[in-house]
Amino acid sequence: MQLKTHLIAAAVLCAAAAGVQAQTVRIANQGDSLSMDPHSLNESLQLSVTGNIYEGLVGRNKDLSLTPLLATSWRQTSPTVWRFELRKGVQFHDGTPFTADDVLFSFARTQVDGSDMKSYTNDVKEVRKINDHAVEIETKAPFPILPDVISLVYVMSKKWAETNQATRPVDRRKGIENAASFRANGTGPYRLRERQPNVRSTFVRNGNYWGKIEGNVQEVVFTPIGNDATRVAALLSGEVDLMEPVPVQDIDRVNGSANAKVMVGPELRTIFLGMDQSRNELLYSSVKGKNPFKDKRVRQAFYQAIDIEGIQKTVMRGASKPTALMVGPGINGFDAGQNKRLPYDPEGAKKLLADAGYPQGFEVTMNCPNDRYVNDARICQTVAANLSRIGVKINLAAETKGTYFPKILRRDTSFYMLGWTPGTYDAHNALNALMACPDDKGTGQFNLGSYCNPKVDQLTRSIQSETDKAKRNAMIKEAFEVHSADIGHVPLHQQSLAWGISKNVDVAQLADNFMFFKWITVKK
Structure with missing residues (x-):
C-alpha cells in the first residue's frame, strides 16, 4: 500500500511538472470513474x-x-412531442460533425x-430526425419535465x-468492457488524453470547443486516492490542487492550513438502505x-433500531441531515x-x-461500498452495531465500488446501502x-x-404527465406517504459536500x- 501511494504521488508530481505553464489542475477523489462510457453506469462520479x-x-x-448545450432551443409541439433545434457547427473530438443521427443513435443506445x-x-x-439539425422526441404520455429528465443523456458519435x-x-454487472470503456470521443470542452483505470486519467482542453470555457485550465490530472489520510496529505503538501471528499474529522485541520481550505455545502443526495422484498427466500x-423483509414489521424494526442522531453526531460529526x-x-x-x-x-x-416471529433475531448480509459516499463503511458498521442490539447479526460486506455496484445492480443482495441524487432535481x-x-x-x-x-x-405515472403543479405536488406527497407507510426503504440522511481546494484555485461547487473543469481557474 505504501509503494502504491508513493507511485500515485510520483505520477501526480510528474504530471504537474510537465504542465506548470499549461495551467494544470490535479484532482483527487476517493474513487475512480469506472468507465469512460457515458451510458454504462448511472453513478454521479462517473457522469x-x-x-x-x-x-x-x-x-x-x-x-x-x-441551459442549452447541443440543442439551442426546445418546445412542445403537442402534449407528447418535443422539438429540439440542434446546434450547428459542432464537431466531435475526432473532427466528425455532430448531427441529428448522433442524437437518434445515442437515445437508442441508452435503451x-x-x-x-x-x-x-x-x-x-x-x-x-426532422433534418440534420432538428429532432422530435415523442413520449408515451405527456411529459412536461422531459428536458430536465434528459440532461444526463450524453450524446456519442454514431460513426x-x-x-x-x-x-x-x-x-457493469457482467464485467464486460469495450473501446468506449477506455477511450472517448465527445463534443465537450475537454478531451480524454490518457486513461489508466484506478491510477490516473488525463484530460486536455478542447481547442475546437463550440462554446465558452470560463476557466483557464488546460490540463486536468484526475487521480483516485482511496485512503483518506493519504488524500488529505496530498492536498496539504500541494501534490493535488482539489480533492473530495474531505473526511469530516479533517475539515478543521485543512481550514487551518496555510495553502488549502474546505468548500462545504449541502448536497442533494439521499443515503438510504434497501431490502430484498421480492425473493421468497433471502440469498444471504x-x-x-421465507423472506423476513416481506413483513413490514421486520422492515420497521430495522428502521427503528437505527440511531440516526447518533450517526449524525459521532460518524458524520454534524455533516448530515437525518x-x-x-x-x-x-x-x-x-x-x-x-x-x-419514526422514533x-x-x-x-x-x-x-x-x-x-423472530424473537431471537436472525442473521443477514449487508452490502456496502467503502469508497463512494461520505463515511459509507463507518455508517454501515454503526448500523450493524445498532441492529445487534435487537438480535440481528449483520455480516458486513464492505468493498470498493468497482465490485460493489456490479453486484448490487444485478440484485445479488439481501440488504444494501445506496445514495441517490435525482438527476432531474424532481x-x-x-x-x-x-x-x-x-x-x-x-422503470x-x-x-x-x-x-x-x-x-x-x-x-x-400520473405525476409524470400532470401539468398542474399543485395537483402534481399533491400526488408526490401521497406517493411518499404510501411508501413511508410501507417502510419501502430506510432513508438515513443527506450528506454534506466537502471539497478540499488549494487557495490558488477557484471552482464552482454544485449541489449535485x-x-x-470548464469552471475551474488556477490563479497565477
Missing part, C-alpha cells in the same frame, strides 16, 4: 467525469437551472441491454461507436424457506412537513421482530427509479430490493456534486 467530455442536448448552469440510463428514456416512444465496435454500452440470511424521505431539500416535491422520521426505539423494534426521478415496480424498460431500475406497491406505480 460528472464523463460530463466534461460528452454533452447532452441540455445541461445545467451553476445554479442547476437548465439496450447493458445501459444503466434506461430510467431517463424509458418513457420515450420515438426519436425522429465513432460503429467504427470502434462500441454501439452497445458495457454491462440464516432464515430459510431524513424520513427519499428526496431532500432542493428537490421539487420535497415537503418538510412530511420529513418526520429511535430499540425496545419497540425488538417487539416488532418478536411479533413477526421527485419523479426518485419515484420512477427507486420506488416503482421494476420492469424491463427502465424501477435502481429499486434493487424490488419494493412494489401498485398505488405508488399509478401515482408515479458534479465537478465541471
Whole structure:
C-alpha cells in the first residue's frame, strides 16, 4: 500500500511538472470513474467525469437551472412531442460533425441491454430526425419535465461507436468492457488524453470547443486516492490542487492550513438502505424457506433500531441531515412537513421482530461500498452495531465500488446501502427509479430490493404527465406517504459536500456534486 501511494504521488508530481505553464489542475477523489462510457453506469462520479467530455442536448448552469448545450432551443409541439433545434457547427473530438443521427443513435443506445440510463428514456416512444439539425422526441404520455429528465443523456458519435465496435454500452454487472470503456470521443470542452483505470486519467482542453470555457485550465490530472489520510496529505503538501471528499474529522485541520481550505455545502443526495422484498427466500440470511423483509414489521424494526442522531453526531460529526424521505431539500416535491422520521426505539423494534416471529433475531448480509459516499463503511458498521442490539447479526460486506455496484445492480443482495441524487432535481426521478415496480424498460431500475406497491406505480405515472403543479405536488406527497407507510426503504440522511481546494484555485461547487473543469481557474 505504501509503494502504491508513493507511485500515485510520483505520477501526480510528474504530471504537474510537465504542465506548470499549461495551467494544470490535479484532482483527487476517493474513487475512480469506472468507465469512460457515458451510458454504462448511472453513478454521479462517473457522469460528472464523463460530463466534461460528452454533452447532452441540455445541461445545467451553476445554479442547476437548465441551459442549452447541443440543442439551442426546445418546445412542445403537442402534449407528447418535443422539438429540439440542434446546434450547428459542432464537431466531435475526432473532427466528425455532430448531427441529428448522433442524437437518434445515442437515445437508442441508452435503451439496450447493458445501459444503466434506461430510467431517463424509458418513457420515450420515438426519436425522429426532422433534418440534420432538428429532432422530435415523442413520449408515451405527456411529459412536461422531459428536458430536465434528459440532461444526463450524453450524446456519442454514431460513426465513432460503429467504427470502434462500441454501439452497445458495457454491462457493469457482467464485467464486460469495450473501446468506449477506455477511450472517448465527445463534443465537450475537454478531451480524454490518457486513461489508466484506478491510477490516473488525463484530460486536455478542447481547442475546437463550440462554446465558452470560463476557466483557464488546460490540463486536468484526475487521480483516485482511496485512503483518506493519504488524500488529505496530498492536498496539504500541494501534490493535488482539489480533492473530495474531505473526511469530516479533517475539515478543521485543512481550514487551518496555510495553502488549502474546505468548500462545504449541502448536497442533494439521499443515503438510504434497501431490502430484498421480492425473493421468497433471502440469498444471504440464516432464515430459510421465507423472506423476513416481506413483513413490514421486520422492515420497521430495522428502521427503528437505527440511531440516526447518533450517526449524525459521532460518524458524520454534524455533516448530515437525518431524513424520513427519499428526496431532500432542493428537490421539487420535497415537503418538510412530511420529513418526520419514526422514533429511535430499540425496545419497540425488538417487539416488532418478536411479533413477526423472530424473537431471537436472525442473521443477514449487508452490502456496502467503502469508497463512494461520505463515511459509507463507518455508517454501515454503526448500523450493524445498532441492529445487534435487537438480535440481528449483520455480516458486513464492505468493498470498493468497482465490485460493489456490479453486484448490487444485478440484485445479488439481501440488504444494501445506496445514495441517490435525482438527476432531474424532481421527485419523479426518485419515484420512477427507486420506488416503482421494476420492469424491463427502465422503470424501477435502481429499486434493487424490488419494493412494489401498485398505488405508488399509478401515482408515479400520473405525476409524470400532470401539468398542474399543485395537483402534481399533491400526488408526490401521497406517493411518499404510501411508501413511508410501507417502510419501502430506510432513508438515513443527506450528506454534506466537502471539497478540499488549494487557495490558488477557484471552482464552482454544485449541489449535485458534479465537478465541471470548464469552471475551474488556477490563479497565477
